[in-house]
Amino acid sequence: MKTSEIRDLIDFISKSGLNEVNIETKELKLQVKREPDQKVFKSTSVVAPVAAAPVATAAPVASAASAPAPASKAPAASSDSGKKTIEIKSPMIGTFYRSSGPDAAPFVSVGDKISKGQTVCIIEAMKLFNEIESEVSGTVVRVMVENSTPVEYDQVLFVVEPD
Structure with a gap:
């Protein structure tokens, strides 16, 4: 994964309101966390390696959401x-x-x-x-x-x- 792709991914994550993202491929292991005071549970589903296409596909959905706030x-x-x-x-x-x-x-x-x-x-x-x-x-x-x-x-x- 190129540095520019990592920056774009981090920018996407910050705009989407996610609290934690873990990505692991053969070449790279990336973990991004924010707002550690919120409780977050990890999914037990197996996640396939992230490719450029799924990130682009997920962007319209995430951009429609505002950053989460307390209930x-x-x-x-x-x-x-x-x-x-x-x-x-x-x-x-x-x-x-x-x-x-x-x-x-x-x-x-x-x-x-x-x-x-x-x-x-x-x-x-x-x-x-x-x-x-x-x-x-x-x-x-x-x-x-x-x-x-x-x-x-x-x-x-x-x-x-x-x-």
């Missing part, structure tokens, strides 16, 4: 009980998972009490598993996304009634 919250319409609710939204484009594995219990369900900083789901983006943490304490009123479905940036994932 955002926004006031929502009042619930039936007349209390205010808060929406936990997706900070990135990816695949939504309610649990850490197919046989594991969901991180949160309707009626569960959650606290600020508690993991509420995982979003997989480009083979990286990102834990999404709640920015608010309260009770989960609704789960807005089905397990293993794609989500968009800023899509509502959960509706929470704050404490």
Whole structure:
């Protein structure tokens, strides 16, 4: 891999919002990390050596996403009980998972009490598993996304009634 290709790859990674990328070929081993304070799980899938074409193909998808931010919250319409609710939204484009594995219990369900900083789901983006943490304490009123479905940036994932 040429130095210019490595620079382009690092530039692409910084714009895509990824936290960690590992690339290993016969000639090269490249590891790029940023924002070490965020929790990131590695995929167990085997990754084929990266060629120029897949990077170019992935660029339009990644450029559509903004850099991930902590799970955002926004006031929502009042619930039936007349209390205010808060929406936990997706900070990135990816695949939504309610649990850490197919046989594991969901991180949160309707009626569960959650606290600020508690993991509420995982979003997989480009083979990286990102834990999404709640920015608010309260009770989960609704789960807005089905397990293993794609989500968009800023899509509502959960509706929470704050404490």
